[in-house]
Amino acid sequence: xxxxxxxEKGLTVRAPFWVxxxxxxxxxxxxxxxxxxxxxxxxxxxxxxxxxVDGEKHLYFGQEYDLNILxxxxxxxxxxxxxxxxxxxxxxxxxxxxxRTNEIKEAILRFYLETGIAVITEKVNHxxxxxxxxxxxxDIKKVSSIWGSCSPTNRLSFNRKLIMAPHExxxxxxxxxxxxxxxxxxxxxxxxxxxxxxxxxxxxxxxLHRNNQKLLV
Ligand SMILES: [Zn+2]
Numbered sequence: 001x002x003x004x005x006x007x008e009k010g011l012t013v014r015a016p017f018w019v020x021x022x023x024x025x026x027x028x029x030x031x032x033x034x035x036x037x038x039x040x041x042x043x044x045x046x047x048x049x050x051x052x053v054d055g056e057k058h059l060y061f062g063q064e065y066d067l068n069i070l071x072x073x074x075x076x077x078x079x080x081x082x083x084x085x086x087x088x089x090x091x092x093x094x095x096x097x098x099x100r101t102n103e104i105k106e107a108i109l110r111f112y113l114e115t116g117i118a119v120i121t122e123k124v125n126h127x128x129x130x131x132x133x134x135x136x137x138x139d140i141k142k143v144s145s146i147w148g149s150c151s152p153t154n155r156l157s158f159n160r161k162l163i164m165a166p167h168e169x170x171x172x173x174x175x176x177x178x179x180x181x182x183x184x185x186x187x188x189x190x191x192x193x194x195x196x197x198x199x200x201x202x203x204x205x206x207x208l209h210r211n212n213q214k215l216l217v
Pocket of ligand 1: 176180186
């Protein structure tokens with residue numbers, strides 16, 4: 001019999017069909033210490049939903065910032081800026097309590113997308129000029145599993161979660177997609193080209209794999 005624990009699927013027990021249920025129950029009971037340990041480990045690694053409260057940690061290009069909320073007396077568009085080690089949100093104090101969280105969340109997302117596209121565009125321009133290739137346009141998308149893509153018409157798309165990843169990891173994804181403008185496959189020639197611009201690409205790829213769940217926008 002075999003036990004496995006998955007963050008979404010939960011606990012799975014695999015047993016041959018002829019094993020009686022009572023034996024399976026006994027097996028699970030015997031393993032309860034191990035199960036508890038695995039579950040608490042998962043709870044620690046599973047990111048909590050953001051609450052958008054003062055002092056909460058938010059990632060921006062690999063750096064952690066404390067959320068700092070400033071309340072304004074006069075009605076104004078909610079503004080976000082990075083100041084020292086804080087991500088500062090200034091909003092009108094007159095927002096109803098139940099709408100405040102959403103207002104902060106939307107404003108942060110807007111800030112991430114507006115500044116993020118600028119940073120990513122600069123990086124794409126840098127690497128595409130080194131490779132002497134041209135792209136059509138850049139999009140930032142909300143996708144869960146793809147970090148970047150390069151269309152046959154040379155449109156580059158990037159996952160908006162990248163705005164939270166460290167610069168060297170963002171660079172890897174950009175190098176990867178820009179190299180697809182030259183090589184539209186994952187051949188050894190392609191990876192050789194990627195390695196030329198990012199010798200540590202394997203490490204960066206692993207980082208994305210490991211931290212995917214942590215990057216929540
Ligand atoms: Zn690829």
